[in-house]
Amino acid sequence: MVIVFNLYRSHTSEQAILIFSSRHGKPTAGREGSLVFRCQFPRRQNPSFPLSIHDINSLTHIFQAYNAAASFVPKLTTTVLTYLDPQPDDRILDIGCGDGALTLQIASALSSSGQILGLDASPSMILAAQQTCSRSNHTNCSFHLQDCTRFSKESSAKYLNESWDKVFSNAALHWILRKPETRDDVIRAVHSALKPDGIFVFEMGGFGNCGEVYAALLAALIADGVSPVEARQRSPWFFPSEEWMRNALEETGFEVIKMESEYRPTKLTASDDEDKGGLEGWVKLMAAQFLEAVRDRERAVQFVADILQSIITKHDGTQWIGYVRLRGVARKRT
Numbered sequence: 001m002v003i004v005f006n007l008y009r010s011h012t013s014e015q016a017i018l019i020f021s022s023r024h025g026k027p028t029a030g031r032e033g034s035l036v037f038r039c040q041f042p043r044r045q046n047p048s049f050p051l052s053i054h055d056i057n058s059l060t061h062i063f064q065a066y067n068a069a070a071s072f073v074p075k076l077t078t079t080v081l082t083y084l085d086p087q088p089d090d091r092i093l094d095i096g097c098g099d100g101a102l103t104l105q106i107a108s109a110l111s112s113s114g115q116i117l118g119l120d121a122s123p124s125m126i127l128a129a130q131q132t133c134s135r136s137n138h139t140n141c142s143f144h145l146q147d148c149t150r151f152s153k154e155s156s157a158k159y160l161n162e163s164w165d166k167v168f169s170n171a172a173l174h175w176i177l178r179k180p181e182t183r184d185d186v187i188r189a190v191h192s193a194l195k196p197d198g199i200f201v202f203e204m205g206g207f208g209n210c211g212e213v214y215a216a217l218l219a220a221l222i223a224d225g226v227s228p229v230e231a232r233q234r235s236p237w238f239f240p241s242e243e244w245m246r247n248a249l250e251e252t253g254f255e256v257i258k259m260e261s262e263y264r265p266t267k268l269t270a271s272d273d274e275d276k277g278g279l280e281g282w283v284k285l286m287a288a289q290f291l292e293a294v295r296d297r298e299r300a301v302q303f304v305a306d307i308l309q310s311i312i313t314k315h316d317g318t319q320w321i322g323y324v325r326l327r328g329v330a331r332k333r334t
């Protein structure tokens with residue numbers, strides 16, 4: 001099969017969304033078999049869209065690295081989508097919807113009287129989602145800009161009005177719940193959005209997620225002179241345990257139906273000459289916020305790689321990171 005990919009602007013002008021499909025032409029988000037990746041442009045580049053052949057050529061190495069990881073992607077959401085079990089007339093709120101690829105996939109399962117609304121705090125993610133949506137023929141799907149840690153009176157009246165059958169969130173709550181002072185507000189917002197008996201279905205990074213890389217990143221910052229307190233504050237994530245999440249939900253008025261962690265070691269792509277794949281590539285892509293705190297980014301990345309070398313490398317030379325997913329289903333108690 002020939003894999004083609006369409007490129008869309010994403011999060012910032014430094015990122016692109018690659019939508020792979022077996023067809024040319026229309027965006028394929030939401031269609032069976034489509035695989036969506038985000039990739040970061042090298043900082044020195046600031047591509048304009050539509051991308052030139054030169055930009056596309058310069059992305060080839062990134063494309064190859066992501067393509068190598070493609071087999072993981074459909075598996076990543078299979079279980080949580082099974083738990084969501086979208087019904088044709090469902091009204092679903094998607095928290096931290098990102099570029100909307102998954103939201104559109106869910107929209108495919110809804111009838112014209114069903115509805116899914118994606119909320120995200122990133123203007124460019126919402127723009128990308130709206131553009132992809134307008135190119136599709138979905139009429140039951142929309143996207144609004146909204147910081148889910150902070151709802152105004154107007155946005156509360158619009159979204160947190162007990163009108164949703166289901167609230168869904170994938171790979172976003174470990175960002176949204178980052179600040180201790182707004183964690184309760186987020187869970188209360190989900191509760192207020194749902195109809196009585198409505199269902200909250202989520203998957204996120206759980207306790208211990210990528211723990212080895214997380215620890216090495218903290219050590220790299222501290223070795224660079226950043227205080228331990230500041231190093232911890234630089235973390236963009238909160239990875240709660242099953243117990244924390246269960247308590248938080250129950251205290252807010254949910255009955256927890258499922259709460260499970262899955263340890264899912266994930267094989268890194270092979271490293272290339274330019275360090276685009278492998279551990280170095282992963283760290284530069286995923287932990288950019290941590291690296292903003294150091295004086296010498298390359299040295300910090302090398303530090304992380306040196307610390308982790310023997311921990312993440314198997315006898316056959318492949319390298320693995322310990323992903324931990326936390327998944328849950330909770331019903332709003334009446």
Ligand SMILES: C[S@@+](CC[C@H](N)C(=O)[O-])C[C@H]1O[C@@H](n2cnc3c(N)ncnc32)[C@H](O)[C@@H]1O
Nearest residue numbers: 096097098120121122147148149170171172175
């Ligand atoms: C990894 S993406 C996941 C996107 C999508 N759910 C998916 O599965 O492809 C995480 C998203 O969470 C969003 N996000 C982070 N903090 C947020 C907040 N406070 N409110 C709303 N969205 C937020 C980010 O902008 C990003 O689009």
